[in-house]
Amino acid sequence: MRPSIFRPVVISLRDIPLHYILIAMLLVSGSLSAIPAFAREWHFDVSVDGLPIGTHDIIVQDKGDARSVQSDMRYGVALLGASYKQHAEESWQADCLTRIDTRTEEKGRVTTVAGRLEAGAFVITGPRGQEQLAPCVMSFAYWNPRVLRQTHLVNAQTGAWTPVTVHDLGKEPLEVRGTSRPAxxxxxxxxxxxxxxxxxxxxxxxxxxxxxxxxxxLSYRLR
Structure with missing residues (x-):
């Protein structure tokens, strides 16, 4: 039998410069720990009594169990000289709100709401003062169907802890972007x-x- 021409190659870590080893370790650990972020977006045309009045745009950025949400409402009725603008930013951990900051301008009047998860309670401050809520609360975050399981929701404009009652009205088709979809x-x-x-x-x-x-x-239609 002819001897094999292949020989195992043994490389000692002592033969590799230390900074090369450190770089490799950082690359491997980074690739294992990095969690990709995914964005979901909703862009609605808004009407009142069938007349278009503005838009509502929502962007939800998911990264593991963490979520960041940006919401912008812009309504206006030129004939009445009325306008409504709201910018809201929220942070979530799973389905629990951990931060909310909202600025609302309605007919020239500005109100703000700020809420944070602090020491086992969600503390929210708005036009009505400060209130301490349970550590896991939800806002009127319609993008998350878990709002349908709640008995109270945080009002982003007022900061109020709002009682809600949810009714299941069954299944029916809905026209979305010109196509009938089951809903x-x-x-x-x-x-x-x-x-x-x-x-x-x-x-x-x-x-x-x-x-x-x-x-x-008031009606929302996806555009």
């Missing part, structure tokens, strides 16, 4: 409003319709 229909009742929501079978938020106490109907 589950729900309604959230508050003291002031009735908010109807539609979700796809996968839990994607598809649309909204809200009826105010004075009978106006």
């Amino acid at each position: 589950s229909h729900y309604r959230i009742d508050t003291e002031r409003n009735r908010i109807e929501l539609w979700y796809s079978p996968e839990g994607e938020w598809l649309g909204l319709r809200s009826t105010t106490r004075d009978g106006h109907v």
